[in-house]
Every structure is written in C-alpha cells, then in structure tokens.
Amino acid sequence: MEYIEKTEKHNDDVSAIIRGWGSDIIITRGKPHKAEDLDGILACEDRKIIGLGLYYIKGNNCELVLLETFLQNKGIGTIIIEKIKKIAKLNNCNRLWLVTSNDNIDSIKFYQRKGFNIANIYINVMDEYRKIKPEIPFIGNYEIPIRDEIVLEISV
Numbered sequence: 001m002e003y004i005e006k007t008e009k010h011n012d013d014v015s016a017i018i019r020g021w022g023s024d025i026i027i028t029r030g031k032p033h034k035a036e037d038l039d040g041i042l043a044c045e046d047r048k049i050i051g052l053g054l055y056y057i058k059g060n061n062c063e064l065v066l067l068e069t070f071l072q073n074k075g076i077g078t079i080i081i082e083k084i085k086k087i088a089k090l091n092n093c094n095r096l097w098l099v100t101s102n103d104n105i106d107s108i109k110f111y112q113r114k115g116f117n118i119a120n121i122y123i124n125v126m127d128e129y130r131k132i133k134p135e136i137p138f139i140g141n142y143e144i145p146i147r148d149e150i151v152l153e154i155s156v
Contacts, residue, residue: 001050001076003083006040013049014040017068022135026054026066028099029149030125032132033065041083043069043076053080055087062088062156064098081114088156097153101126103140108150116152125149 006014014035018024026033035054043051051069055062064084069076081096088096097119100107112118124147130136140146 001043001045003079004042004044006038006042006052006054008036010040010042010049011036014042014052014054017049017052018066023133025133027129027133027136028063028065029122029151030128035066038065039087041080041087043080051076051080053077053084055084057088057091057093060092060094062091062093062096064096067098077110078114085154085156093156095153096156097151099149099151101140101146102148102150103142103144103146104150105141105144108152111152114154116154118150119153120151122149122151123147 015024018026018035024034026035033056038054038056040052040054042049050071052066053064054066055064062084064081067077067080085096098111126136126147126149137146
C-alpha cells in the first residue's frame with residue numbers, strides 16, 4: 001500500500017467516488033466544497049484508491065473536509081490523518097478540524113480516540129444545507145435523524 005498526495009490526475013477518480021454518494025458537493029459549516037478544489041492524501045493499493053483524506057488550509061487552520069476508507073480497521077484513516085497533520089504543521093497551522101453529522105457515531109468515536117475534541121455543535125443546520133445539497137438524507141446511521149453538525153478539532 002502507498003500513500004500519495006492527490007494531484008490533478010486523480011481528480012476524476014476522486015470525484016467519481018464522491019458522486020457515488022449522490023453528489024460531488026461536500027458541505028462543511030455551510031461552505032460547499034468540490035473534491036477537485038481540495039488537496040488530499042490517497043491510500044492506494046494496486047493503483048486503486050482504498051482511502052482518501054481531503055483537506056483545505058486557510059490561515060493557521062487545516063480543515064479535514066473528508067476522510068473515507070474502504071477497508072476498515074487497517075489503520076488507513078489513522079495514517080492519512082497523521083500525514084495531513086504533518087502537512088498542516090509544515091503550513092504553520094496550529095489546528096486540524098473537521099465536521100460530521102450527529103448520526104455519524106462511529107466517526108465521532110474514531111476521531112475522539114485519535115485525540116480530537118468536540119469543539120462545537122451546530123443544532124438543526126442540516127435543513128439549511130439541504131437547500132444547497134438536497135441529497136442529504138433525513139435519516140442516517142442507526143436510524144438517527146440527521147439534524148446537527150459537530151465540529152471536532154485537535155492541535156497540530
């Protein structure tokens with residue numbers, strides 16, 4: 001397995017993965033993102049993407065916009081986070097942050113185990129986001145209504 005930085009040549013493959021979830025738009029804190037506009041780390045095996053982390057640096061903050069792995073419990077997500085943390089440090093960032101929805105219990109557990117803290121919760125924002133991205137479902141993991149956005153962060 002190799003971990004590589006995303007380049008323009010990867011944009012079609014990464015966008016196709018994201019479109020497979022119903023849309024090529026990712027919304028965080030009300031801001032729509034497109035995969036081709038984001039930097040990233042890809043985990044590849046036999047030239048196939050098996051994990052990806054997309055991030056956005058602004059000022060001294062690095063936002064982890066998306067983390068997805070297609071093989072669970074293999075350490076892929078952890079390695080991607082560590083690589084993005086190093087990139088954030090090199091870019092003089094002091095904070096790595098991300099958002100997830102309130103139904104994403106497994107993700108919240110994962111990030112807290114990696115040292116992230118819950119920094120904020122934005123109640124009932126998903127109705128506004130559905131105006132931008134109507135594909136956001138109303139019911140999510142564990143049959144939990146998707147309503148809120150949770151911000152997690154870690155110092156880098």
